[in-house]
Amino acid sequence: MKVTTSTGVELDTEGLWAKDATNYAKQLGLTNIIVTVATHKDGSKEYLILEDNQASYDSQKYEDILCHIEMMALAKKGENGK
Numbered sequence: 001m002k003v004t005t006s007t008g009v010e011l012d013t014e015g016l017w018a019k020d021a022t023n024y025a026k027q028l029g030l031t032n033i034i035v036t037v038a039t040h041k042d043g044s045k046e047y048l049i050l051e052d053n054q055a056s057y058d059s060q061k062y063e064d065i066l067c068h069i070e071m072m073a074l075a076k077k078g079e080n081g082k
Contacts, residue, residue, distance in 0.1 A: 011036040011048065017062050018047065024066065028073035035065060 002012045013019060015037035025033035038048045038058065047065045049057040057068045 008041050010039040012039065015039075016045070016047070021047065021062070021065050021069065025069045025072075028069065029076060030069065030073055033069065033072070035069075 001014065002010060004010050013022065013034060013036050018035045018037045021035035022033065025031075025035065032052050034050045034053075036048050036050060037045055039045050044060075046058050046060045047062060048055055049065060049068060051072075057065070059065055059068070
């Protein structure tokens, strides 16, 4: 799915590896996470993690996104005492 924000940034949930990262988050129990590819007006792209539909982290590196997702999952486990 693609949407354009009021500032002209295009968010794509299926671009590059965004869909795979979202699926990875779901496998780790993070069902409130969506990863998108944000394409800015100047053509630059970055991954953007949306948590409960709010931007929570961005990076141009896929590996950084996966690492952040893993940290979020570990934090969630710590909160739940597991």
